Amino acid sequence: MVKLTSGVRQGGVLSPYLLAVYIDDLINHVHSKQIGCMYNFVNACIVMYADNMLLAPSVHSLQILVSACESMLGQLDFAISVRKSVCIRIGPRCHFNCSPILLSDGFELQWVDNVRYLGVCVIRSTHFSCSFDNANKTFYRSFNAIFGKVG
Numbered sequence: 001m002v003k004l005t006s007g008v009r010q011g012g013v014l015s016p017y018l019l020a021v022y023i024d025d026l027i028n029h030v031h032s033k034q035i036g037c038m039y040n041f042v043n044a045c046i047v048m049y050a051d052n053m054l055l056a057p058s059v060h061s062l063q064i065l066v067s068a069c070e071s072m073l074g075q076l077d078f079a080i081s082v083r084k085s086v087c088i089r090i091g092p093r094c095h096f097n098c099s100p101i102l103l104s105d106g107f108e109l110q111w112v113d114n115v116r117y118l119g120v121c122v123i124r125s126t127h128f129s130c131s132f133d134n135a136n137k138t139f140y141r142s143f144n145a146i147f148g149k150v151g
Contacts, residue, residue, distance in 0.1 A: 029068060031043055035056065089111065112124075
């Protein structure tokens with residue numbers, strides 16, 4: 001055990017690299033479950049960048065992945081934020097009610113109709129689709145503000 005007396009600043013140059021080293025065990029643990037969506041014969045069950053995402057072929061598989069993440073994060077002294085974490089269902093049965101995804105402390109992850117991932121709004125649908133309404137509103141709002149200043 002090593003006691004750390006100072007941390008790494010968020011947004012620092014080394015922050016992404018140190019987080020990658022720190023969280024590498026979590027990724028390996030989740031991949032070892034052999035549950036997740038396959039893409040070109042590659043298990044794509046966890047995507048970690050600025051936002052983190054779990055991909056599962058079923059609600060039951062998602063529960064297993066969340067539980068695996070939660071147990072490993074507990075060992076790393078991290079926790080899943082219930083306020084920031086949500087679930088969305090994409091596929092032919094997207095409009096059916098889903099059983100709740102439970103965390104070990106009894107909280108449930110909320111099922112939503114759309115989610116923002118890296119600035120893109122992914123919507124619940126029978127196939128993967130995105131909504132660009134918010135991006136269009138932001139663009140026109142910015143354009144009108146600039147155009148209003150320059151005439």
